[in-house]
Amino acid sequence: MDASTDRRALITSGALIGALLCVGTADMSSSAMDSRVALERVESTLGTLACRWETTPPAELVERLGALERHAHTIGRWRLGAGLRQDWLRTHGRILLMTSVAQGDSGQPARATIAAQAALVLAKQVGDATAAAHAGVVLAELATYSFDSTSDGLQLARTALATAPHAHTAILALTTEAHIMAARNMPTESIVAVLRSADSIAAKLPQGSLGYSLDGIHPGYLPTFGGAALVAAGALAEGQHRLGEAADLFDRSRASGALAAVRLYQASAAMRAHDLEEAEILATRALAASAVRPSSWLSNGILSLAKRARDKGADWSGLVAQAREWSPV
Numbered sequence: 001m002d003a004s005t006d007r008r009a010l011i012t013s014g015a016l017i018g019a020l021l022c023v024g025t026a027d028m029s030s031s032a033m034d035s036r037v038a039l040e041r042v043e044s045t046l047g048t049l050a051c052r053w054e055t056t057p058p059a060e061l062v063e064r065l066g067a068l069e070r071h072a073h074t075i076g077r078w079r080l081g082a083g084l085r086q087d088w089l090r091t092h093g094r095i096l097l098m099t100s101v102a103q104g105d106s107g108q109p110a111r112a113t114i115a116a117q118a119a120l121v122l123a124k125q126v127g128d129a130t131a132a133a134h135a136g137v138v139l140a141e142l143a144t145y146s147f148d149s150t151s152d153g154l155q156l157a158r159t160a161l162a163t164a165p166h167a168h169t170a171i172l173a174l175t176t177e178a179h180i181m182a183a184r185n186m187p188t189e190s191i192v193a194v195l196r197s198a199d200s201i202a203a204k205l206p207q208g209s210l211g212y213s214l215d216g217i218h219p220g221y222l223p224t225f226g227g228a229a230l231v232a233a234g235a236l237a238e239g240q241h242r243l244g245e246a247a248d249l250f251d252r253s254r255a256s257g258a259l260a261a262v263r264l265y266q267a268s269a270a271m272r273a274h275d276l277e278e279a280e281i282l283a284t285r286a287l288a289a290s291a292v293r294p295s296s297w298l299s300n301g302i303l304s305l306a307k308r309a310r311d312k313g314a315d316w317s318g319l320v321a322q323a324r325e326w327s328p329v
Contacts, residue, residue, distance in 0.1 A: 035075050036084060042068055042091055046098065053212035054257040058105035058295050059328055065099040086126050093122030093131055094214055100138050101212070106328050107296030109146035116142065133169035134214060136160030140176050144183065145297075154180045168205055168217040174198035175225040182232035191233045195226045210255050220249035220258060228265035231272060240269050260290035264301045271305060276314045279305065284319055287326065299327035 049056070049064060072092040076085065100115035116138045123132035137160045144153030157180060161173035178194045199222070208216025227242030243266050250259040263286035270279035283302050290298055302323040306316040 035078065035080060035088070038071075038075060039084070039087055039091060042072065042095075046091070046094065049098070050212040050214075051210075054210060054255040055293060057293050057328070058102045061102035062099065062106055062108075065095055065102060069095045069099060089122055090126045090128055090131070093119045093126065093128065093135075096122065097131060097135055097138065097214065098212060100135070104138070104142060104146070105295040105297060109142055112146075113139065113142050129164045130167045130169055131214065133160045133164035133167060133173060136163060137169060137172045137176050140173075140180070144176075144180050150180050150184050154184070166201065166204075168208065168213075168215075170201050171198045171205075171217055171222055174201070175222065175229060178226065178229035179232065182229050188233045188235055191229060192235065192238075195222075195229065198222055198226060210251075210258075218249070218255075218258070220246045220255075220262075223249070224258065224262050224265065228261075228268070231265060231269040234272075236269060236272055240266070243269065256290050257293050257295065260286045260293075260295075260298055263289055264298060264305075267305055268301075271308055274312075276309055276312060279309065280314070280316055280319065283316070287319070287323060291326075294326050294328040296328055299323045 045064075045068060049061060053061065069092070072088060072095055076088040076092055080088065096115045096119035100112045100119060103109075103112035103115060116135050120132055120135035120139070123129075123135055136156050140153045140156035140160060143149045143156055154177065157173050157177040161170055161177065164170060174194050174197055178191045178198075181191050181194065202217070202219075202222050206216065208218045208221075210218055223242040223246040227239045227246060230236075230239030230242065233239075243262055246262045247259065247266070250262060263282050267279045267282035267286060270276075270282055283305055286298060287302060303320060306320045306323075309316050
C-alpha cells in the first residue's frame with residue numbers, strides 16, 4: 001500500500017463517517033446498515049494507520065485516531081442491533097488503545113493513561129481478552145516509566161499476562177515484566193526465566209507484520225525488548241546478541257521507530273560496557289533512524305544516556321541539543 005492509497009483510504013473513511021453523522025437518528029433502519037459499512041471503513045483506516053505507525057509522527061497519529069474515536073463514540077450510541085453495537089464497542093476500544101500508545105509517544109502520559117483505562121473497560125465489556133491484556137501492558141509501561149511506580153507496573157504486567165496467557169500480548173506482558181524486574185534489581189536468573197517463557201510462547205505463534213498490530217507481533221519485538229531487559233539486568237553478552245538479531249529484522253525505510261529503539265538499547269549496552277564513544281555513535285544513529293518520527297520516549301532515552309555519559313566525563317552536548325530540538329514535548 002503506497003502513500004497515495006493511504007491518503008485515499010483516510011479521506012474516504014472520514015467522508016463516509018461524516019455523512020453518517022449527518023443522518024443522526026432520523027432513520028435507524030438505514031443508518032444501522034450504513035453503520036456496518038462505516039465500521040468496515042474505520043477498521044480499514046485503523047489498518048492503514050497501523051501499517052504506517054513506524055514512520056508517522058505520533059502527534060499525527062493522535063490527531064487522526066482522535067477523529068475516529070469521536071465518530072465511534074457517536075455512532076456507538078445509536079440504536080443498533082446487539083451484535084453491531086458490540087462490534088462498534090470493540091472497535092472503539094481498539095481505537096482508544098492505539099490512541100493511548102500514540103499519546104504516550106507524544107509525551108502525554110496522563111491522557112495516555114485515561115485512554116488506556118477506557119480501552120480496558122471496553123475490552124472487558126465486549127469480552128476481548130487480548131485487547132484487555134494489551135491495555136494492561138500499556139498501563140504497566142505508563143505506571144513504570146511515566147509515573148515511577150515499578151510496583152504498580154509489575155502487578156499490571158502480571159495481570160495482563162494472566163488475562164491472555166497464550167496470545168501475542170503474553171510476549172508484550174513478559175518483556176515488560178522483565179524490564180521492570182531489571183529496574184527493581186531483581187535476580188538476573190529470574191529475568192532470564194521470564195524471557196525463556198516469552199520465547200516458548202513466541203515459538204507457537206504466527207509471525208506478525210511490521211507496524212503497530214493489535215492482532216499479532218513482529219518477530220523483532222522479542223529480541224529488541226528481551227535484549228534490552230537482559231542488558232539492564234547486567235547480562236550484557238546475551239542482551240547484545242539479541243539486540244543484534246533485532247537490528248537485522250528491521251528495515252529503516254519501513255520500521256524507523258523500531259530500529260531507533262534497537263539502536264537506543266544498543267547504546268545503553270555500550271554504555272554499560274564502558275565504551276562511551278560507541279554509545280554516542282549508537283545514540284546518534286537512534287535519533288537519525290527516527291528523524292521523521294519525533295517521540296518523547298526516544299528523546300528522553302537519549303537525554304538519560306547523555307546524563308550517564310556526563311557522569312563518566314563525556315560531553316554529549318551536541319546530541320543533547322539535537323534531541324531537545326527534535327522532541328515532540
